[in-house]
Structures are given as C-alpha cells and as structure tokens.
Amino acid sequence: xxxxxxxxxxxxxxxxxxxxxxxxxxxxxxxxxxxxxxxxxxxxxxxxxxxxxxxxxxxxxxxxxxxxxxxxxxxxxxxxxxxxxxxxxxxxxxxxxxxxxxxxxxxxxxxxxxxxxxxxxxxxxxxxxxxxxxxxxxxxxxxxxxxxxxxxxxxxxxxxxxxxxxxxxxxxxxxxxxxxxxxxxxxxxxxxxxxxxxxxxxxxxxxxxxxxxxxxxxxxxxxxxxxxxxxxxxxxxxxxxxxxxxxxxxxxxxxxxxxxxxxxxxxxxxxxxxxxxxxxxxxxxxxxxxxxxxxxxxxxxxxxxxxxxxxxxxxxxxxxxxxxxxxxx
Ligand code: PBG
Numbered sequence: 001x002x003x004x005x006x007x008x009x010x011x012x013x014x015x016x017x018x019x020x021x022x023x024x025x026x027x028x029x030x031x032x033x034x035x036x037x038x039x040x041x042x043x044x045x046x047x048x049x050x051x052x053x054x055x056x057x058x059x060x061x062x063x064x065x066x067x068x069x070x071x072x073x074x075x076x077x078x079x080x081x082x083x084x085x086x087x088x089x090x091x092x093x094x095x096x097x098x099x100x101x102x103x104x105x106x107x108x109x110x111x112x113x114x115x116x117x118x119x120x121x122x123x124x125x126x127x128x129x130x131x132x133x134x135x136x137x138x139x140x141x142x143x144x145x146x147x148x149x150x151x152x153x154x155x156x157x158x159x160x161x162x163x164x165x166x167x168x169x170x171x172x173x174x175x176x177x178x179x180x181x182x183x184x185x186x187x188x189x190x191x192x193x194x195x196x197x198x199x200x201x202x203x204x205x206x207x208x209x210x211x212x213x214x215x216x217x218x219x220x221x222x223x224x225x226x227x228x229x230x231x232x233x234x235x236x237x238x239x240x241x242x243x244x245x246x247x248x249x250x251x252x253x254x255x256x257x258x259x260x261x262x263x264x265x266x267x268x269x270x271x272x273x274x275x276x277x278x279x280x281x282x283x284x285x286x287x288x289x290x291x292x293x294x295x296x297x298x299x300x301x302x303x304x305x306x307x308x309x310x311x312x313x314x315x316x317x318x319x320x321x322x323x324x325x326x327x328x329x
Contacts, residue, residue: 023310025302025328027071030321031117031275035208036060036103037080048204049280050287052319054080057102061110070325074115076164076317077103079124080209086127088134090147093125094154101158108159117191118155120148120176121167129206129213131167131226137218139226145172149179152190156180162189162250168196168226177247191275192248195236195262198227201255201281208280236262237269244270250315255279257304260311267312275315276308283319298327 010020035054037044042056055063064075079100085092092098100118107116121131122144128134132144144167152163165172173192180188206212215221228235240251251270253263254277267274282304290297301320308316318324
C-alpha cells in the first residue's frame with residue numbers, strides 16, 4: 001500500500017492550514033522605525049524608499065496616534081540632522097533640546113503609552129558620516145563610547161524607554177548601562193544592535209538621513225573596521241554574548257533576510273529577546289521589484305516577515321510594519 005502517512009492531508013484547505021500553522025505575524029511583533037526632520041508639515045518621501053517618509057514633529061505626533069490605533073505599540077526613532085549642526089564630536093547629539101530629544105517628547109506627549117526607542121550612534125551627527133569620532137584615519141573607540149553614554153542619558157532624560165546603540169563600538173553597552181544607572185535611570189532599557197554587519201543593504205537609510213560615509217582622504221570609506229564581516233558567524237555569537245554580559249536587555253541581528261542563519265543561532269544561544277532589523281535595502285528591493293510588476297508585493301512582504309519570525313526573531317524592526325498590519329487585519 002502506497003503511503004500510510006500523507007502530509008497533504010494537513011494542507012488540504014485553508015482551515016486545516018490555519019490550524020497547523022507554526023508561525024504567525026501580529027502587530028505585537030513590530031518595532032516601527034521613524035525618520036524625523038525639522039520643520040512643520042513636512043512629509044518628504046525618501047527616494048529609495050517608496051512610500052516611506054521623513055516627518056516633522058507635528059506629523060510625527062499624528063503618525064504615532066495612527067500606529068497606536070492599529071495596534072503598533074513600539075517605535076524606533078532616527079533624526080535627520082541639518083549639515084550645519086554636524087561635527088566630529090557629536091555635540092548636537094547630546095543637546096537637551098536637539099531634534100531627537102524633542103522627537104522623543106513629542107511621541108510621549110501624543111501617545112504616552114507608546115514604547116519609545118531611540119537610535120544611539122554618531123553617524124547622523126558626523127561630518128564624516130561615521131558612527132564614531134574620526135582621528136588619523138581611524139574611528140576612536142573609547143572616546144566614542146563616552147559620547148554614546150552621554151547621548152543615551154540625554155535620550156532617557158527626554159523620556160525614551162529604551163536606547164538602541166547601533167554603532168558597534170567595543171564596550172559601549174557597559175558604558176551606557178553605567179551612565180544610566182549612575183544617573184538614576186535603572187529602569188531605562190538597552191536594545192543593542194549586537195550583531196550588525198557591514199552590509200550594502202543600508203544604502204537607502206543613508207539617503208534618508210544623508211549620513212553616508214564621505215569620500216575624503218584619511219577618512220575610512222566604509223564601516224568595516226567596526227561593523228561585522230558578512231562572512232562571519234561565530235563572531236556574531238561572541239558579540240551578542242558580550243552585549244548580554246554588559247547589560248543589554250534586548251539584542252539584535254541586522255540585516256534580516258541574508259542573516260537568518262545568524263538569527264536562529266543567536267536565538268538558540270542567548271536567553272534575552274531577540275530583534276531582527278529588516279533594513280532599508282531589503283524594503284527597497286521588494287518595492288522596486290513590485291513596481292516593475294516582477295513580484296507580488298504583499299505576498300513577498302509577508303513571506304519575508306514570516307521567515308524572520310520562523311528563524312527565531314521575537315521582534316521585527318520593519319518599514320513594512322504598517323502595511324503588514326493593514327494586510328492581516
Ligand atoms: C546607523 C544606522 C544604520 C542603520 C541603522 N542605524 C546605517 C549604518 O550603519 O550605516 C541602517 C538601517 C537601515 O538600513 O534600514 N548607525
């Protein structure tokens with residue numbers, strides 16, 4: 001008799017498929033990245049990220065109310081800093097009344113229950129587009145950690161629930177944790193970009209913030225001396241374990257799709273929640289292929305989000321959060 005066990009019985013119709021489905025996407029899975037700019041009534045589309053915008057603070061307030069109403073309860077803020085305020089020390093990054101600090105307050109005023117995470121890195125503030133202080137053709141590690149700690153402190157003073165260091169300096173989680181604790185912010189959390197690769201998928205994000213590393217003599221032309229080599233796997237575990245040791249509450253693998261093996265391995269290795277970042281280039285690829293009519297936008301979007309969760313991500317930072325939630329509700 002030909003097979004006793006027939007797996008197709010469990011795929012026969014939508015009802016049985018729903019019943020045995022192992023992974024589902026809900027609004028609770030998402031962290032929504034938001035780009036903020038100075039001005040009023042500004043909603044400017046990012047050229048390489050169709051249907052994604054930089055928002056001025058008045059529209060940010062509107063946006064977070066809309067997200068909350070959809071069940072999206074966490075945002076990750078990025079500030080686009082005017083060139084005139086950039087330097088090599090991150091001076092603007094620690095200004096109490098800087099754009100990021102005002103953005104944090106804006107979200108908390110508009111929607112007090114919204115969980116606010118803030119990006120902590122120097123690149124949007126750097127004349128060189130680097131995540132740290134540049135000196136003699138290198139990125140200074142420990143001096144940068146001090147800036148990141150001060151920056152984190154100013155974000156939590158403004159009301160951020162979690163700071164999200166995305167810079168990949170050594171020891172920054174510990175510097176930040178100590179600075180927060182020493183100033184009475186024991187309950188403020190840290191989501192570490194712990195395994196962040198030197199990826200070519202960040203291009204559209206650097207357009208959004210105008211933060212690409214500049215081409216200049218004696219300035220590193222890429223971020224390979226601090227972000228990880230895409231060829232490495234064991235190193236991701238070492239980075240993540242160290243960040244947990246130093247006090248990270250949440251850890252992250254970034255980018256997403258090309259690194260789902262790392263997501264699974266980190267998930268099996270650490271006992272803190274794990275985020276994955278589906279980055280700007282991943283968003284752009286789907287948008288571009290769909291625009292050409294070559295891929296089914298919604299189907300590909302959902303397939304990739306499901307894959308990230310199936311790989312082991314507890315949290316997905318994604319520019320598709322709103323569209324995905326609209327689709328599933
Ligand atoms: C900056 C930062 C980057 C991203 C998040 N934080 C870019 C970079 O490291 O150059 C990328 C996010 C994306 O591409 O969506 N520290």
